[in-house]
Amino acid sequence: MDQQLFERVYEGVVNRETTYEGIYYTAVKTTKIVCRPTCRARTPHATNVTFYPSLEEALHAGFRPCKRCKPEENGALRPDAALAAQVDAIIEEQYATKLTLAMLAASVAISPYHLQRIYKEVTGYSPAEKTERVRLAHAQRRLAETNDGIADIGATVGYGSPSYFTSWFYRRTGISPTEYRNGHRGGN
Numbered sequence: 001m002d003q004q005l006f007e008r009v010y011e012g013v014v015n016r017e018t019t020y021e022g023i024y025y026t027a028v029k030t031t032k033i034v035c036r037p038t039c040r041a042r043t044p045h046a047t048n049v050t051f052y053p054s055l056e057e058a059l060h061a062g063f064r065p066c067k068r069c070k071p072e073e074n075g076a077l078r079p080d081a082a083l084a085a086q087v088d089a090i091i092e093e094q095y096a097t098k099l100t101l102a103m104l105a106a107s108v109a110i111s112p113y114h115l116q117r118i119y120k121e122v123t124g125y126s127p128a129e130k131t132e133r134v135r136l137a138h139a140q141r142r143l144a145e146t147n148d149g150i151a152d153i154g155a156t157v158g159y160g161s162p163s164y165f166t167s168w169f170y171r172r173t174g175i176s177p178t179e180y181r182n183g184h185r186g187g188n
């Protein structure tokens with residue numbers, strides 16, 4: 001978004017204008033909350049604001065819907081998609097911990113059974129699979145871009161046992177973490 005447009009939309013937020021209602025969503029970095037542009041809560045500083053053209057994108061980026069202006073209501077999102085996006089944000093935040101289906105379900109206040117079914121319907125895979133994908137992406141990035149030890153990397157993506165991490169990595173990619181690292185270092 002260019003600066004001019006940003007200023008125009010921000011001006012609308014300051015004045016609680018309805019011009020951009022349903023067009024932009026106000027995400028506030030300091031509170032990790034996303035609002036409608038007309039929200040009655042205290043106006044956030046421009047430097048802390050990012051405008052998203054859809055609520056889905058804001059939720060995927062880890063923002064939670066404001067409890068006051070409820071941006072998810074009135075058809076802004078299909079509720080199932082909103083739920084899946086919320087779960088994705090939680091996984092992105094907590095992939096390093098022992099995330100279970102029960103814990104995820106508790107944080108979005110539905111039963112594990114329903115969470116599993118709805119999430120799979122929206123995304124095509126389970127929350128557990130999503131967690132593994134996020135862990136793998138983080139592990140691969142750190143293997144390729146850092147010199148951190150393999151055991152360290154395993155621990156930071158949720159696998160405290162290095163041998164478990166190595167065999168898990170192998171199962172997902174067909175190569176070991178060391179081979180993956182060497183392949184991304186041009187053999188250095």
Ligand SMILES: [Zn+2]
Pocket residue numbers: 034035036039040041066067068069070
């Ligand atoms: Zn709000």
